Amino acid sequence: MGVPKVSFNSWSEAFRRPFGAVKTGSSIYFSIKVANIDVIEVDLMIQRDGEQAQVRQMAPSSEKEDMYYVKLTTESPTRLYFYHFRIIYQEDLHERIIYYGKSEDNYGGEGRLVSDLSQIEQYQITCFNKLDPAPDWYVNGVIYHIFIDRFSNGERNHRVLNPKKNTFIYATEEDLPYYIRDKNGDIVRWDFYGGNLSGIINKLHDLKLLGVTILYLSPIFEASSNHKYDTANYRRIDPMFGDRKTFDKLINKARRYGIHIILDGVFNHVGADSIYFNRFGTYGNTGAYKDQSSPYRDWFTFHGDQDHYDCWWNISDLPTVNKEKESYRKFIYDAEDSVVDTWSASGIGGWRLDVADELSDDFIAGIRKSINRHEEKDDHKVLIGEVWEDASNKIAYGKRRHYLEGGMLHGVMNYPFRTLIIELINGKINARQAVRAGLTLKSNYPSDTLFANMNNIGTHDTERILTVLDNDEKKLQLAIWLLMVLPGVPCVYYGDEAGLTGGKDPDNRRFYPWGRENRKIVTIFHEAIQARRTDENLQTGDFYPFSIGALFGCLRLRSTENYTVFLMNPTMDSVDLDINQFIDETCGNLIRGCLQSVLPATKQLNAQAFQILKSNE
Missing domain, CATH: 3.20.20.80 (Glycosidases)
Structure with a gap:
């Protein structure tokens, strides 16, 4: 036994599925790999927004060594969930605790281990009530x-x-x-x-x-x-x-x-110079500022006298409406x-x-x-x-x-x-x-x-x-x-x-x-x-961003046979790119397969340049 080795990635369905936001009532499956220590207990610490954190003990997998898993079913009404992991282990006859949460940059994906709970950054789960697509x-x-x-x-x-x-x-x-x-x-x-x-x-x-x-x-x-x-x-x-x-x-x-x-x-908010407020008398003697019996009077909050009222960002020209x-x-x-x-x-x-x-x-x-x-x-x-x-x-x-x-x-x-x-x-x-x-x-x-x-x-x-x-x-x-x-x-x-x-x-x-x-x-x-x-892929295709060295790219995909790849070089230097050299380190299997089908094994991408490639070309 030695230094704890913990693996989790909130974007990988090997560790959390399904990906991303979920409909209320859905089940979410969590897995985490904990190795190189004498594990006593692995817990999912799950906190429904506005409530205390709950402990969900994770069970060891019977199929994958060092893997622990648990299922969570989200509840109504819709709320965010926040979570991290607690790992209790034994070292030199002492019980110790470490925690795993988001990385220091506060993004999702792979996280980090901390021994001080006050340093933990929690992962987020967004729950929604119903599908609500725009037209x-x-x-x-x-x-x-x-x-x-x-x-x-x-x-x-x-x-x-x-x-x-x-x-x-x-x-x-x-x-x-x-x-x-x-x-x-x-x-x-x-x-x-x-x-x-x-x-x-x-x-x-x-x-x-x-x-x-x-x-x-x-x-x-x-x-x-x-x-x-x-x-x-x-x-x-x-x-x-x-x-x-x-x-x-x-x-x-x-x-x-x-x-x-x-x-x-x-x-x-409205304008101070409006039919509703009328601070400057543009609309006669009507309005909340001029007439205390105005039907608009209770739309605004006055403090002591007419010249002190709630306004947006303290801009007197923009009285806030209740x-x-x-x-x-x-x-x-x-x-x-x-x-x-x-x-x-x-x-x-x-x-x-x-x-x-x-x-x-x-x-x-x-x-x-x-x-x-x-x-x-x-x-x-x-x-x-x-x-x-x-x-x-x-x-x-x-x-x-x-x-x-x-x-x-x-x-x-x-x-x-x-x-x-x-x-x-x-x-x-x-x-x-x-x-x-x-x-x-x-x-x-x-x-x-x-x-x-x-x-x-x-x-x-x-x-x-x-x-x-x-x-x-x-x-x-x-x-x-x-x-x-x-x-x-x-x-x-x-x-x-x-x-x-x-x-x-x-x-x-x-x-x-x-x-x-x-x-x-x-x-x-x-x-x-x-x-x-x-290009329908650019309109509604699923979104998979990726990087290859200094290059940024994104895959927009409607199916494994219909996709578009955008690859850009934001740097001032031309880049000689060997797909086979970098692809395993930086991209998942889906992106790797798409890139290999539309790009030659080696190519050069000029400085401050981009390329857009399609599956059907």
């Missing part, structure tokens, strides 16, 4: 995210519709965005370029040619700002964008092009003429919920029920949430979120994949670390969620992808292709395909450079989008 038109599509004021002006001579008071309009569409702030840092003059719904209608043909099938629009409702996340009236389209007639025309013409529209739902108030819920989703019902009935494809973590699970479930009321037989709607972290285990305001367990969100904005893409290409992580990050997300998310997540490499809240990649177009090409081949629905931020650059807000919200596009980058986006649109 096919969404899962198989490509999204284009439009910041409306900055995309296209459809008026003759680019006349700006209905300019707002005490704002400024840029002299040309090539001007760089700039905020005018007061001494406290608050914006005192909003800036506008004049993009509108007519402009989007005029560009639908171009978007169709690019390969876009879904438009995700920044908020369309009346508001003081250019971004419209400070809603003034949920029932009125902002006059600078157009009117209901123009909106209906957009919906109808987009449908003729095979394009669905997703609206941005901002239901956590989402627990029945009148507000009826107004937003729980009545026939509610906001969600009204606009869902207009023919949109669904909603993206702003700051979903600020909305309770039952509030989101209520929105989903409202949306479902307007589904047609062959045209279901989608609901996506803004979450920046791994949404499977998110805790917000001290509460675990359950919005991916069925009947709430179909998916979330996949910022973790954005981080993976950028850090891999910029050399912040290596290929093996990228694989571990990808597999952890795959194992934590229900498979329906993984395919429905809105993947991005840039949004209105981030720096432009070309700027993040130091204006390196070879790096950008890798990022674009990763966006298209990773599981989830790719979302292109307007202007990225034209080569727009820009730092943090507001610089990332420049006007689209019509007539001045970088045609090389446009072509790269078009080719990558077409690959995604025409």
